[in-house]
Amino acid sequence: MNAKEKNLYEAKAKVLKALAHPTRLWMAEQLSAGEMCVCEFVDQIDADFSTISKHLSVMKQAGIVEDDKRGKQVYYKMKVPCVMNFMGCVEAVIESNAKAQAALVS
Amino acid sequence: MNAKEKNLYEAKAKVLKALAHPTRLWMAEQLSAGEMCVCEFVDQIDADFSTISKHLSVMKQAGIVEDDKRGKQVYYKMKVPCVMNFMGCVEAVIESNAKAQAALVS
DNA sequence: TTAATATTTGGTAATTTAGCCAAATGTTTG
């Protein structure tokens, strides 16, 4: 694996990592239904607003979402919506795991 | 968000996290072309074999891959192949980022 | 222009992850 390829895999991993946190994943799912302002997340998530801001920043750095300041508020929206198409498959993994668990018990 | 939902998002994040590492991502891509034994990864990846084994273990714990011991060797294969369908989209994110970068320079 | 509101940024402590080495386990071969 040469340096260029290595960079590519690091870049891909960064995108996945940006989604690989429960709170960020939830936010990304909300955003795929339409833009939201930071204040809405602050109302709905039980975490410090600075934490929420930083989570959004991680997704922004990864290029998954983009922000738009309007007045006092900052609105975020998905930049590459296909990202969420993946979730059906992630759920399939979880179901598969659940079945395996169930099989252990039965 | 109730406890059950919280668990779900944690489970989803775990699956993503298992892919969110350059080495693991590379291994997952190899495995989507067919099963491989640990020794093949050891030959191709510049890391200690124990590190490689642990990366595979992370993906196994997440339910992405499964292993099969045959003789002295352990073979891994994808358990839920759709996982890799996502990569086209991840690449789209990276291209989008690259374009944004290019726009800054031009 | 001061105060209030929304958000980001800096600092720090706690937790998690990554990677190496050494040791343990399981399997085959001599």
Add this chain to the structure above:
DNA sequence: CAAACATTTGGCTAAATTACCAAATATTAA
């Protein structure tokens, strides 16, 4: 059975991540 081989596990350290608080910044409203 002993030696060789493939892999996993335990232990350790360094690095990265997370979350909180406090402070800074920007915008609007009084």
